[in-house]
Every structure is written in structure tokens, then in C-alpha cells.
Amino acid sequence: MNSSETNGGFQPSAFMDSFGKIYFPTVDGVAVVSSTKADVNEVSPPVYIENVRSNEAVYTGEENITIPYNTPYLQIQYTALNFTDP
Structure with a gap:
């Protein structure tokens, strides 16, 4: 993750797609986490x-x-x- 500072400020501040990947907005772009590989x-x-x-x-x-x-x-x-x- 390029930045540990997220910038949601609204609900929801993350999104999960149909493949189980979770997207978080950060100050340096979008961070993607695969929940199936955790x-x-x-x-x-x-x-x-x-x-x-x-x-x-x-x-x-x-x-x-x-x-x-x-x-x-x-x-x-x-x-x-x-x-x-x-």
C-alpha cells in the first residue's frame, strides 16, 4: 500500500467486487486487497x-x-x- 492514510470521509469508504477484492481509497490512489488470499x-x-x-x-x-x-x-x-x- 503506497499510503496508510485513507480518505473515505463518507459511507461506505470501501468496496468489494464479485471476486472478493476490497478497494480502499487512499491519498496516493486506490489500494486493493484480495480477501480470498488473506x-x-x-x-x-x-x-x-x-x-x-x-x-x-x-x-x-x-x-x-x-x-x-x-x-x-x-x-x-x-x-x-x-x-x-x-
Whole structure:
């Protein structure tokens, strides 16, 4: 990929054709990825929840929380790293 900066700015910002190729707009042209040739990682990475935000508060993951079902805003910030060699 010539540039890691994409420039979608609208929905959808990618396109998949009938052959399974995915096209992403970048600042240096179109990047094409073949989804049929991508390796599948069979091992799920460990997930670390950094924090949870709702209308009422920010939770750090160090305590058990209960959030009402009708909470209109919920954001979960997490990390799930996998260091396999592409």
C-alpha cells in the first residue's frame, strides 16, 4: 500500500467486487486487497478492556459495572494485539 492514510470521509469508504477484492481509497490512489488470499488467524488474541464510557461515567475495567439497557451512549475502548508474521 503506497499510503496508510485513507480518505473515505463518507459511507461506505470501501468496496468489494464479485471476486472478493476490497478497494480502499487512499491519498496516493486506490489500494486493493484480495480477501480470498488473506490468511485466517485461528487463534483469537487476548482482549484487554481499557475503559467503558456511558452517559453517566467512565469505568476503568477494575470494577464490575451494570449499565441500564436504555443507555443511549456506550463506548468500549479495548486492545487485542496479535503479533503473527504477515
